[in-house]
Structures are given as structure tokens and as C-alpha cells.
Amino acid sequence: MSWTANLQPDLILGGSIISITPELLQQYQLKGLILDVDETLVPIRERQVSEELLQWVEEIRQVAKLWLVSNNISQNRISKIAKSLDLPYLLGAGKPSRKKLRQASQAMSLPVEQVAMVGDRLFTDVLAGNRLGMFTILVEPMVDPALTSPSHPLRNFEVWFSELLGVSISGKQQNFTQVEKS
Numbered sequence: 029m030s031w032t033a034n035l036q037p038d039l040i041l042g043g044s045i046i047s048i049t050p051e052l053l054q055q056y057q058l059k060g061l062i063l064d065v066d067e068t069l070v071p072i073r074e075r076q077v078s079e080e081l082l083q084w085v086e087e088i089r090q091v092a093k094l095w096l097v098s099n100n101i102s103q104n105r106i107s108k109i110a111k112s113l114d115l116p117y118l119l120g121a122g123k124p125s126r127k128k129l130r131q132a133s134q135a136m137s138l139p140v141e142q143v144a145m146v147g148d149r150l151f152t153d154v155l156a157g158n159r160l161g162m163f164t165i166l167v168e169p170m171v172d173p174a175l176t177s178p179s180h181p182l183r184n185f186e187v188w189f190s191e192l193l194g195v196s197i198s199g200k201q202q203n204f205t206q207v208e209k210s
Contacts, residue, residue, distance in 0.1 A: 034158045035150050035195045037166035045069060045146060045167045046084050050091040056144070056163060058092060060136045062129055064147030065098040065109055065117075067169040074170075075105055077112050085113050095132040097121045099152060124155035129162065150186040150195070166197070 039056070041047045045068055048061075066072050069081060088094065096117035098106050103119065110117035116135065121128040133143045144163040147153025148170075157164040187197050 032194045037154045037164045039165045041167045058144045060093040060138045060143040062095050062097050062132050062145050064153045068148045071170050093136040097128050097132050099123050123152040126160040129160050
């Protein structure tokens with residue numbers, strides 16, 4: 029598989045992770061989600077999860093198994109977030125390495141084809157999930173409400189560079205789009 033194909037998400041959401049619904053998971057026959065943490069579930073400087081995220085996790089866990097897999101190495105931060113959501117987790121994943129994604133998928137007792145990697149970054153989350161053969165979902169980063177003009181320079185660079193390589197990453201979208209991989 030080419031670099032371009034490895035960077036191409038299967039699904040691009042024009043909103044945050046909260047946009048993922050049980051119906052969406054059923055549509056794509058997904059039984060498990062591996063979730064990135066920083067800026068996918070909570071803004072980078074936050075340690076508390078929102079009430080909206082707690083409700084979303086409760087709704088989604090009725091139809092899919094959930095695991096947190098983060099590149100972050102802060103045991104204190106990631107364990108606190110995982111505990112508040114009552115979810116198992118792995119930290120220091122080194123994505124785009126596949127090792128901890130495989131470990132989480134095996135712990136779910138699901139084949140990787142039934143598990144989606146959900147994250148806000150192309151060069152870590154999407155690349156790692158695609159390299160393992162997972163369904164990949166790119167979400168918009170969670171924004172710190174205290175910031176008047178949020179900036180995501182690394183993510184913006186990844187999107188720009190990926191588009192130069194031929195990856196189809198649309199701008200802001202209302203709901204979601206499925207992207208055909210070549």
C-alpha cells in the first residue's frame with residue numbers, strides 16, 4: 029500500500045468525535061473503536077472530560093467496545109481521563125507504530141477489520157490504523173473553549189502535505205463523507 033493510501037482516512041468527519049453515532053458504526057459494521065486521547069477526546073491542556081463526552085461514551089459502549097490508545101506518556105493524565113470514562117487504555121503508543129493498536133484490538137477479541145482507529149491526526153492515528161488494516165476515522169480536534177482562535181499548526185501541515193501527495197481531505201464538512209481508497 030502506498031504512502032498516499034496509508035494516509036487516506038476511510039471516513040472524514042466534519043465535527044468532533046461526538047459526531048460518531050451507533051447508526052454510523054452499524055453502517056460500517058464496526059464493533060470496536062480505538063480512540064486517540066489528546067485533542068480527539070479532550071483538548072491538550074485539559075484533564076477533565078466533558079459531560080457531553082461522558083454521555084457519548086455511554087451511548088457508544090452499548091454497541092461497540094472502546095479502548096484508549098495514546099502517544100502521550102503521562103500516566104497521570106491518560107489514566108485520569110481513562111478512569112473518568114471507565115475505559116481501558118494504553119499510553120506511549122508511538123503511533124504510527126501498530127503494536128499498541130494490535131494489542132488493544134486483541135484485548136477486544138475483535139478482528140482488526142471490525143475495529144476503527146479514531147483520531148485527529150493523519151500521520152499518527154490514520155497512518156497507524158491503515159497500516160494495521162483498520163477502518164480509520166479522522167475527526168476535528170477538540171478545541172479548548174478558553175481559546176478565542178484555536179490553532180492546530182501541526183495538523184494543518186499534515187493536511188496540507190497529505191493533499192500535496194494526493195490524499196483527499198476536504199475542508200469543513202457538515203456531517204461526514206466516505207472516501208474511496210485507491
